[in-house]
Amino acid sequence: MMNPTATAAQPTTGLQTNTTASLAGTAPSSSPMSTAAPAAPAAAAEEVPFHLRTKKKSLINRSSTDPNKILPIQYSFARECYKQGVANNWIPEEVSMQADIELWKSQDGLTEDERRMIIWNLGFFSTAESLTANNIVLTVYKNITNPECRQYLLRQAYEEAIHTDTFIYCCDTLGLDPDDIYTMYETIPSIKEKDDFVVSLTKSIMDPSFEVNMDDPASIQKLVHDLVGYYVIMEGIFFYAGFAMMLSLLRNNKMVGTGEQFQYILRDESVHLSFGQQLINQLVAEHPEIWTPEFKQELTDNITRAVELEELYAKDALPRGILGLRSDTVNEYLQFIADRRLERIGLDKVYNASNPFPWMSEIMDLSKEKNFFESRVTEYQQGGSLEW
Numbered sequence: 304m305m306n307p308t309a310t311a312a313q314p315t316t317g318l319q320t321n322t323t324a325s326l327a328g329t330a331p332s333s334s335p336m337s338t339a340a341p342a343a344p345a346a347a348a349e350e351v352p353f354h355l356r357t358k359k360k361s362l363i364n365r366s367s368t369d370p371n372k373i374l375p376i377q378y379s380f381a382r383e384c385y386k387q388g389v390a391n392n393w394i395p396e397e398v399s400m401q402a403d404i405e406l407w408k409s410q411d412g413l414t415e416d417e418r419r420m421i422i423w424n425l426g427f428f429s430t431a432e433s434l435t436a437n438n439i440v441l442t443v444y445k446n447i448t449n450p451e452c453r454q455y456l457l458r459q460a461y462e463e464a465i466h467t468d469t470f471i472y473c474c475d476t477l478g479l480d481p482d483d484i485y486t487m488y489e490t491i492p493s494i495k496e497k498d499d500f501v502v503s504l505t506k507s508i509m510d511p512s513f514e515v516n517m518d519d520p521a522s523i524q525k526l527v528h529d530l531v532g533y534y535v536i537m538e539g540i541f542f543y544a545g546f547a548m549m550l551s552l553l554r555n556n557k558m559v560g561t562g563e564q565f566q567y568i569l570r571d572e573s574v575h576l577s578f579g580q581q582l583i584n585q586l587v588a589e590h591p592e593i594w595t596p597e598f599k600q601e602l603t604d605n606i607t608r609a610v611e612l613e614e615l616y617a618k619d620a621l622p623r624g625i626l627g628l629r630s631d632t633v634n635e636y637l638q639f640i641a642d643r644r645l646e647r648i649g650l651d652k653v654y655n656a657s658n659p660f661p662w663m664s665e666i667m668d669l670s671k672e673k674n675f676f677e678s679r680v681t682e683y684q685q686g687g688s689l690e691w
C-alpha cells in the first residue's frame with residue numbers, strides 16, 4: 304500500500320468529494336477546512352485525521368492511487384451509482400413465473416411471431432450477460448484502479464451474475480432447451496454479429512499485455528474506446544431493442560413474469576450505463592489530449608454501426624410486427640437513444656429522431672421507478688433501515 308504520509312496536498316474529509324477540483328488541478332474552494340480557517344491553512348491541514356490525508360487520486364494511475372484506500376471519496380459518481388445499485392436489490396426467484404409457464408405451454412396463448420421474439424431475446428441476453436460480466440471482471444476492473452470505481456464495478460459484476468441467473472431461471476421454468484438458447488449467439492447471425500462486434504471493439508484491453516499508462520495517451524485512448532464498446536454500445540444500444548420488445552409484451556399482459564424481470568434488468572442497466580458514461584467523461588476530462596477529431600469520429604462511427612446491427616437484430620426478431628410494435632418503430636427508438644448516448648459522452652447527435660416509445664422513458668426514469676417496481680423495491684429500501 305502507498306505510504307499515507309507521502310503527500311497531504313488536498314486534505315479532505317471522508318465524505319467530501321472533489322471531482323471538479325481534480326479536473327481543474329486545484330484544491331476545492333468549498334472545502335470545510337478552507338472555509339473554517341481561511342487564514343491558517345497549515346494549521347487546518349494538521350487537524351485532518353492522519354488516515355484521511357491523501358494526495359489527489361486518479362482513475363487509472365497505479366502509482367498514485369492506492370487501490371485499498373477508498374476514503375476520502377474523490378469520484379462521487381461511482382459512490383452514488385453504488386448506492387443506487389444496492390437500493391435496487393432483487394433476485395429472479397422473487398418473480399412468479401406461473402402465468403408465463405401456463406401461457407408458454409398453452410396451444411394458442413401466443414402467436415408464432417411472439418414466440419420467436421421471446422426466444423430471440425432470451426437467446427441474446429442469456430449469453431450477453433455473461434459476456435458483460437467477463438468484460439467487467441477481466442478487463443475494466445484491471446485497468447480502473449481507483450477504489451471507489453472498483454467498489455461500483457464489484458456491485459455491477461454482482462448484478463450481472465443476477466442477470467445471468469435470470470435467464471437460467473427463465474429457461475428452467477419455461478422448460479427451454481439450454482442447448483438451443485445458449486448456442487443462439489453462434490447460430491443466429493443477427494445475434495452473432497452483435498456479439499462479434501462488441502468483442503472486436505474491446506480487443507485491445509482484453510489483450511493480457513495491455514496496460515494503461517498515464518504517460519501514454521494512446522493507451523488511455525484505447526481504454527476509452529473499449530469502455531465505449533462495453534458500456535455505450537453493449538449495455539446502451541444492444542440491450543435496448545430487446546427491452547422495448549419484451550416490455551411491450553408485458554404492457555400487453557403477456558409473459559408478465561419474464562417481462563417484469565426485464566424491467567428489473569433495465570433498471571440495473573440504466574445505472575451501469577450511467578456509471579460507464581461518467582467514467583468515460585471523467586477520463587476524457589482528465590486527459591483532454593486524447594479527444595481528437597479523429598477519435599471522436601471513430602467513436603461516432605462505432606455507435607452508428609451498432610445501431611445498424613441492432614436494427615438488423617430487431618428485424619430478425621420481429622419480422623412482421625406484433626402488438627403494435629414494428630421493427631421500423633424499434634429502429635426509430637434506437638436512433639433516438641443513440642443520439643442521447645452520443646450527447647452524454649460529448650459527441651454530436653446523428654439522427655435527430657423522436658421517441659416513439661415515451662413509455663420506455665418513464666420506465667427508465669429512475670425517479671419514477673417505484674411506480675413500476677411496486678412494493679418489492681420499497682421493501683428492500685426499508686429493509687436497509689431496519690433497527691435491531
Ligand SMILES: [Fe+2]
Binds near residue numbers: 432568
Ligand atoms: Fe446485465
Ligand SMILES: [Fe+2]
Binds near residue numbers: 463571575
Ligand atoms: Fe450491465
